[in-house]
Amino acid sequence: LAKTTQPISMDxxxxxxxxxxxxxxxxxxxxxxxxxxxxPSQGPRFIIQGYKTKVTNEVASLFIPADRKSSTLSLxxxxxxxxxxxxxxxxxxxxxxxxxGTGTSLTVIx
Amino acid sequence: DVKVTQSSRYLVKRTGEKVFLECVQDMDHExxxxxxxxxxxxxRLIYFSYDVKMKEKxxxxxxxxxxxxxxxxxxxxxxxxxTNQTSMYLCASRSTGGRSSTEAFFGQGTRLTVV
Numbered sequence: 001l002a003k004t005t006q007p008i009s010m011d012x013x014x015x016x017x018x019x020x021x022x023x024x025x026x027x028x029x030x031x032x033x034x035x036x037x038x039x040p041s042q043g044p045r046f047i048i049q050g051y052k053t054k055v056t057n058e059v060a061s062l063f064i065p066a067d068r069k070s071s072t073l074s075l076x077x078x079x080x081x082x083x084x085x086x087x088x089x090x091x092x093x094x095x096x097x098x099x100x101g102t103g104t105s106l107t108v109i110x
Numbered sequence: 111d112v113k114v115t116q117s118s119r120y121l122v123k124r125t126g127e128k129v130f131l132e133c134v135q136d137m138d139h140e141x142x143x144x145x146x147x148x149x150x151x152x153x154r155l156i157y158f159s160y161d162v163k164m165k166e167k168x169x170x171x172x173x174x175x176x177x178x179x180x181x182x183x184x185x186x187x188x189x190x191x192x193t194n195q196t197s198m199y200l201c202a203s204r205s206t207g208g209r210s211s212t213e214a215f216f217g218q219g220t221r222l223t224v225v
Binding site for chain 2: 034036041042043044045046049087098099100101102103
């Protein structure tokens with residue numbers, strides 16, 4: 001299973017764009033990259049998933065370079081409610097092992 | 111609306127007690143997971159199950175066992191609770207998909223305190 005490395009914490013002011021990068025040097029050909037968000041006292045929830053290039057939804061964008069050894073979650077114009085822990089996961093969609101790491105704790109400052 | 115329901119939000123148990131944490135999902139998912147979450151350590155996988163009566167160990171299975179007699183229900187068992195098992199426990203379920211996205215759905219968590 002590919003391990004992931006993320007920054008432990010980040011701070012950002014309201015209204016700024018936030019980019020959180022995840023390293024996954026040992027990503028396999030069949031692996032997807034998935035990001036989850038977790039608020040205090042809640043379970044994580046799915047944000048976005050991609051395989052290569054760029055994926056965008058109503059919440060975030062995910063940028064994946066050609067070598068796929070890293071990925072960047074981009075949150076446009078963050079608000080205080082985006083304060084949460086963000087997890088990057090790498091694995092196949094048919095795999096039944098599903099490992100989280102320590103995640104990145106994002107604090108949005110007024 | 112999809113749902114993963116954990117039987118208790120808060121639980122206090124005594125050292126040495128046998129503890130059952132129950133999780134039920136209504137999405138007919140094949141895969142179910144139990145994690146514990148501790149400050150600074152993220153989510154750590156305890157056990158997962160990919161089918162009824164099938165289970166595999168995760169990263170930290172010691173002191174725990176699991177049961178999956180029905181597809182929708184996955185139970186985590188602490189055979190003899192200890193204080194170092196005080197933690198937040200999270201259950202999740204996920205389908206076995208193909209190339210399409212297969213997000214995992216989490217329960218609300220059970221905060222277990224062992225005294």
